[in-house]
Amino acid sequence: EVQLVETGGGLIQPGGSRRLSCAASGFIVSSAFMTWVRQAPGRGLEWVATIFADGTTIYTVSVKGRFIISRDSSRNTLDLQMNSLRVEDTAFYYCAKNLWGNYFPEYWGQGSLVTVSS
Amino acid sequence: QSVLTQPPSVSGTPGQRVTISCSGSSSNIGGNTVNWYQQVPGTAPKLVIYNNNQRPSGVPDRFSGSKSGTSASLAISGLQSEDEADYYCGAWDDSLKDPVFGGGTKLTVL
Numbered sequence: 548e549v550q551l552v553e554t555g556g557g558l559i560q561p562g563g564s565r566r567l568s569c570a571a572s573g574f575i576v577s578s579a580f581m582t583w584v585r586q587a588p589g590r591g592l593e594w595v596a597t598i599f600a601d602g603t604t605i606y607t608v609s610v611k612g613r614f615i616i617s618r619d620s621s622r623n624t625l626d627l628q629m630n631s632l633r634v635e636d637t638a639f640y641y642c643a644k645n646l647w648g649n650y651f652p653e654y655w656g657q658g659s660l661v662t663v664s665s
Numbered sequence: 666q667s668v669l670t671q672p673p674s675v676s677g678t679p680g681q682r683v684t685i686s687c688s689g690s691s692s693n694i695g696g697n698t699v700n701w702y703q704q705v706p707g708t709a710p711k712l713v714i715y716n717n718n719q720r721p722s723g724v725p726d727r728f729s730g731s732k733s734g735t736s737a738s739l740a741i742s743g744l745q746s747e748d749e750a751d752y753y754c755g756a757w758d759d760s761l762k763d764p765v766f767g768g769g770t771k772l773t774v775l
Contacts, residue, residue, distance in 0.1 A: 582764075584710075591667065591769040592702070592710065592753050607763060646715055650757050650764040651700045653721070655709040 549573040549654045551642045556659035563632050567659055569625040569642030576618045580645035581625045582652055583616060585638035595640070596627065597650060610636075632663045668693060669754055669767035676773040682742040685770045687754030689735050693765060697757040699737040701730055704769075705750045713752075714739060741772070749774045 555567040567583075583595040596606045596616040604616050615628040625642050640659050643652030670688040677683040687699065701714035712721050714730035717737065727748075729740045737756075741748055754767040 592704075592755075592766040594764045594766065597764070605763070641709055646700075646712075649700075649715070651712075651715070651755050652702075652710070653712055653715070655711070657709055 549644060551644065551654060551656035553640065553642050553656045553659035556640065556661045558662045558664065559632050560665055561632060561634055561663055563663075564628070564630045565632065565661060567627040567629065567640055567642075567661070569627075569656055571623050571625065571642075571644070574644065575620075576623050576625055577620045580647075580649065581616075581618065582643045582645055582650075583625075583627050584641045584643060584652065584655075585636075586641070586658075587635075587638040590638075593638070597645070598625070629661070632661075634663050637661060637663045667768040668758055668761070668765040669756065671752075671754060671767040671770045673768070674771045674773065676775055677744045678775050679744055679746065681744045682740060683744060683772065684741075685739045685752050685754075685772070687737045687739070687767050689737075689756060691735060692760040693735075693756045693758040694732065694737055695735040696759060699730065699732055700755045701728075701739045702753045702755065703748075703750045704753065710753065744774055746774050748772060 550572045552570045582597045598616045613631045642656040644654040646653040698716045702710040703713045704710040717732040718730040758765045
């Protein structure tokens with residue numbers, strides 16, 4: 548059974564950094580397409596970043612150069628390093644395992660709330 | 666402003682059939698497959714339709730998807746109270762070179 552559990556959310560000051568981690572079970576992260584999607588409170592879904600099985604990464608324009616998606620094979624985790632955080636980055640961040648060979652999520656974690664505020 | 670356009674809300678009574686539309690362009694829906702997600706408030710999204718019209722295991726056959734040209738639709742027949750949720754469409758956009766989501770549609774079961 549596929550399970551995804553995010554950790555690392557919290558309150559961060561503007562300009563600060565935070566690392567989200569997603570512990571996966573039931574599959575091997577490094578063999579899958581993995582994605583982070585965020586949702587600002589009361590708003591819709593926004594794709595953030597994807598890492599492909601070959602290690603290639605893509606990012607939405609608003610986080611490019613500030614966020615880094617990566618994976619740790621030894622821990623079977625997906626990570627999102629968030630730097631230079633802005634108030635508009637405030638959102639629930641969902642870790643997801645994509646449909647096979649697809650850009651879109653099949654399985655989702657429960658989400659981790661990141662609040663950027665002074 | 667989302668790249669994919671969905672109505673903000675739809676409603677129906679138990680047992681009724683409702684449809685939710687998702688309008689795009691040749692750079693997204695017109696040339697790529699569409700996926701649909703259900704999100705009950707306070708919970709994570711759940712995939713209900715992928716590749717335009719495929720249902721994941723465990724999703725009732727009351728849920729169906731279709732695509733024509735640059736638009737797609739999600740239909741829910743035999744509406745039940747537990748179907749009350751927000752629904753999002755998603756497709757790859759060839760121009761943006763990004764996955765994009767619709768703005769979401771709130772389904773209310775009256």
